[in-house]
Amino acid sequence: MLAKLVPRFQFDVSFADLCKACTFLFNSKPFDSQSIVGLWKTKRAAFCSLSVRSAWDLALTQWNFDSESEIIVSPITVKGMIEIIYDHGLVPVPVDLQLNFLVPSLEELERALTPKTKAILISYLYGSKPRIDAILDFAKKHNLLLIEDAAQAFDGLDYAGNPEADLSMFSFGPIKTCTALGGAVSFCKSNLFARAVEEREKSWVQLDNLWFLKRVFKYGLLKFLSCKRVYGFFMSMLTLFTRNPDQVLKSLVRGFGSGSVLQGIRKRAPLVLMNFLKYRLQNYSQERLSRRRHLGRTLVQNLPSVLSIPGSKVEDHSFWIFPVIVKDADRWIRILRDHGFDANGSGTNVGMVDGSRFAMPVAKLLSSSLLYLPLSPDLSDKDFKALLTFLKRT
Numbered sequence: 001m002l003a004k005l006v007p008r009f010q011f012d013v014s015f016a017d018l019c020k021a022c023t024f025l026f027n028s029k030p031f032d033s034q035s036i037v038g039l040w041k042t043k044r045a046a047f048c049s050l051s052v053r054s055a056w057d058l059a060l061t062q063w064n065f066d067s068e069s070e071i072i073v074s075p076i077t078v079k080g081m082i083e084i085i086y087d088h089g090l091v092p093v094p095v096d097l098q099l100n101f102l103v104p105s106l107e108e109l110e111r112a113l114t115p116k117t118k119a120i121l122i123s124y125l126y127g128s129k130p131r132i133d134a135i136l137d138f139a140k141k142h143n144l145l146l147i148e149d150a151a152q153a154f155d156g157l158d159y160a161g162n163p164e165a166d167l168s169m170f171s172f173g174p175i176k177t178c179t180a181l182g183g184a185v186s187f188c189k190s191n192l193f194a195r196a197v198e199e200r201e202k203s204w205v206q207l208d209n210l211w212f213l214k215r216v217f218k219y220g221l222l223k224f225l226s227c228k229r230v231y232g233f234f235m236s237m238l239t240l241f242t243r244n245p246d247q248v249l250k251s252l253v254r255g256f257g258s259g260s261v262l263q264g265i266r267k268r269a270p271l272v273l274m275n276f277l278k279y280r281l282q283n284y285s286q287e288r289l290s291r292r293r294h295l296g297r298t299l300v301q302n303l304p305s306v307l308s309i310p311g312s313k314v315e316d317h318s319f320w321i322f323p324v325i326v327k328d329a330d331r332w333i334r335i336l337r338d339h340g341f342d343a344n345g346s347g348t349n350v351g352m353v354d355g356s357r358f359a360m361p362v363a364k365l366l367s368s369s370l371l372y373l374p375l376s377p378d379l380s381d382k383d384f385k386a387l388l389t390f391l392k393r394t
């Protein structure tokens, strides 16, 4: 019952960072979003917001497409991104992905194109940064906007998305790389667009310090519970006292509670959150990213062939999370747990978009047969070796 268990996920923030966050509660200096944007090595214009979903909502309001216009979307994403499209009177058109590259093929895009298509929203899954040159050419040829949903793909300040994309959105929500417990930075082509979006955002209510403080406590507690020595006990308690421990964990981690997504995201980030985000970006260790990339690559090179890896041919990958495709995820989860590793299966907040006009075999596979391995830069060499040995043997 008190066995050590490697947690399925590690929050990418230290207790010292969380203490530092509290010091920003007393900082009331006016904040300029450009002091965050300017940290990136890019000349692209950009704006900050409470979340990627807030940025997406603001951008759609600014573009103001005719109602019933269509947006081609990745078939796997968070539900909120799709809800926002519907809320603007638009129609999401999911198209299937290529399993090895995690982007749609040109044939799939061609098939989905109609006179109503206005934009393509590509989600970069699991920390991958796929090549999108061909998709950009396709978008230009058909006069479509190209939007990169890079919520899962922050990879240091050298990467601000593809400069040819119309919008590239990065999330710093609680479970993201370099988290500030919230916040997003979105790069775009035109300064005019960025400033117009910022003007629009001013009409939204600003969240207060108490909201942020509650977050610090909530994620501080969750971080404590995910320490290896405590996590096994915590999971045993959840299993003992709840019917579905997995569901409980997922709802605990969720960023904006369980109410309406739109209510939660149409808010301005409090000053303290933006100051904390700036601090995190200024102090984030590149070594963590390098270690995660190294562990991910080592797994890719050494996994047995029964475990296929979505996105295995994406050259540029930061391995935010590490899913593999398995036949019987529940069995794997049980065996891994017996060996001291907590893995989880499909059914995270990121899932398949409903209502496609086309068959989507890859999306179906990704939404039903994934096993997320507990890979993180905090995994010790000893645990990593044990995980690798176990996977090779099983």
Ligand SMILES: Cc1ncc(COP(=O)(O)O)c(C=O)c1O
Pocket (backbone or CB within 6 Å): 050, 051, 052, 053, 054, 077, 078, 081, 123, 124, 149, 151, 152, 170, 171, 172, 173, 183, 184, 255, 350
């Ligand atoms: C692919 C993808 N898009 C968008 C989002 C939303 O990001 P945020 O929480 O900043 O709104 C997420 C969050 O997990 C995501 O994974």
